[in-house]
Amino acid sequence: MIPDLGNYALILALLLAFAQSGFSLTGAARGNVVFMGAGTSAAVGQFLFTGIAFLCLGYSFYANDFSVLYVASNSNSALPLQYRLAAIWGGHEGSMLLWTMTLALWTFAVTIFSRNLPQVFRARLIGTMGLVTIGFLTFILFTSNPFERLIPAVLDGRDLNPLLQDPGMVFHPPVLYMGYVGFSVAFGFAIAALLGGELTPEWARWTRPWTTVAWMFLTVGIAFGSKWAYYELGWGGWWFWDAVENASFMPWLVGTALIHSLAVTEKRDAFKLWTVLLAIIAFSLSLLGTFLVRSGVLTSVHAFATDPRRGLFILCLLMLVIGGALILFAIRAPRVGLGGKFGMVSRESFLLTNNVIMVAAAGSVMLGTLYPLFVDALGMGKISVGPPYFDTVFVPVVMPAIFLMGLAIFARWKNSDLKELLAKLKWAFVASVLMAVLIPVMMGHWRPLVSVGLLGSLWIFTTALISLRDRLKRRTEGLASHLIHMSRAYLGMIVAHIGVAVFIVGVTLVKGYEVEQDLRMAPGDVAEVGGYAFRFDEMRQEVGANYTSAVGHFSVTRHGSPVTVLEPEKRIYVVQNSPMTEAAISAGLVNDLYVSLGEPLSDQAWAVRIYIKPFVQWIWAGCLLMAAGGFLALLDPRYRRKVRGDAAEGQV
């Protein structure tokens, strides 16, 4: 009963999405106020019915309704409740429903928070989002319906993939999708502006908070995923340059370029076409990511060829959205105009250079991700592009961007003096170089790449501090009240940039100084790794809700004094009879101690991984700081002002 209700709700949502875009777009074209109002109401209705469908699927999982094929293949009555609910997005059909649900949520948010936008513009925005919704709801209803019945029903389900039975599964996909799909709003803004043929600084000010929120979610979502991989996969990696990861990283790179480009469009009325193009690319990359992950091409282009419906559908959708948007761009671009001029040394030029670098970085990631697929599709054999490609390419491409990050916050808009900039920042540079050389020497052994990484990080950090000091020098009131009254946008920028610095420290030091040892250990053995002694005390058996587990007990000491106790597990999930490694991690500001079990060897011995991961937590802390910076910037009062007043004092 409930699943059928969900199915009907989805169909109704699709009809309402047609009404949403149909009424909104024709209303906007003809200036018909009634139509535009109807479009908005339909959007709210679409959100409600998509929500009902989502709840129905959730209920089917809650009630263990194994007459639903999707529930039967992704859940089990022994599965704990939180994972039964997370299993909603544990498979293909459900994650597509989550995608649409997120889109509906963003649409609903737009209908609420965009009341002060000009009505015609708002109608175009809602109409564009409606078109995307139509695409995805059709996709779900015709190729991946989560409510498909399984008759006769099975007694129990196949269970959720053990890898996904983790708190990470509860948070990572929704947060990531909020980011992915959030770029649809920026996309909608871009299309609405192109349709109207007008692009004003106000437009940028309206678009900025939406883009920043989406970017924050994406940042946090990717960080979540990385952390999850780190503790769940059992071998201590935090980023694999896996196609699925790249699929989320490419929109992030372009999204980062977009939020900076929007700043220029708002402040200087420049980069207009570039900003619009970035908004289109960012969302296109989100769609490309969806295509990569959902069409099956990654598993094998042949799998895609044997069941082409899903893949082809998303591919067509991709073509329609990207192609349509770019054609519109080509037609309307001349009308929008280029906007303000700027000198070769100016904040604009630095930001533009960094924008180009971000897009180039995204391009190099795309090359490495898509090339193997092309080669395979053309029948030219199977190849893969190894992580070393991404490592060797990414660092040198991004290095100049990091250098310019420091310069850009001091450069003036329009025209700036290079000599003055260099004179101001030379000590910051000298200090960064000195520390970048000295710190690795102090850590034991010097490595060139560690110095390079630290240099980038220290440069961002020192320039951010100098900028903050300059601001505080000009204060007329007390320090605390000055900090509170300081432009939120500026503070947000500083915090986010320091986040980048912290992130680089983490990446650099963990790459440079991690210690990894794979050992054969029997109870009683002691292993010395990185100055710590790991004693393998014993193994014991435990039984969990839907798994049995072999738990190892390791006591860690340093110079004879106890540090911690680590209990890595090897679980066997009963339903699918699949083994799963649960690493034991003692996380710290400076060092993570990481122990995970490999397979049992003969006579009580186990294969054991013992890793020391210095500063690895800084990677995720850096991401959280970046997101926090975005949040601070959002609090800037100018986004809540209805009519444009004087530009706030804050700069980026």
Next chain:
Amino acid sequence: MKPRHKRLAFVLVGVLAIGIAVSLVLNAFRSNLVFFFTPTQVANGEAPRNVSFRIGGLVQTGSLKRSQDNLEIHFVVTDTVKNIEVIYAGILPDLFKEGKGVVAQGKLDNSGMFRADSVLAKHDENYMPPEAAEALKKAGKLNEKTGKTLVLPESKS
């Protein structure tokens, strides 16, 4: 310098920077392409020496041998027509099993043994690594059931 010269210099520097970046990217790209060969292709001598590549197929049942005092492992990868002996020192992934699909990356040594520096098995029981499926298909032995794939969200290799 006149503004015109300045602009010209700027453009030249830009073009140079882009040129360097592109050549850097393409060079790194070329040297990091990893090619894939099936056991039959390796047996026919099509695989390169001294260059790292990937092989894929099934782990032959009963072929897994462990060393008694370290983590060295011997096993045989087969596409049911030809076999390759593989040596690997390290910890195998959770889903490595005899009779299941596997992909290994490494080099051939002089005796024709494959020295793997990484062994991959994907994280789902139904999931046949695409390379392994390819090897079996080329050998004409892939049946529908083992080739069935199941895509999971955010699952990482």
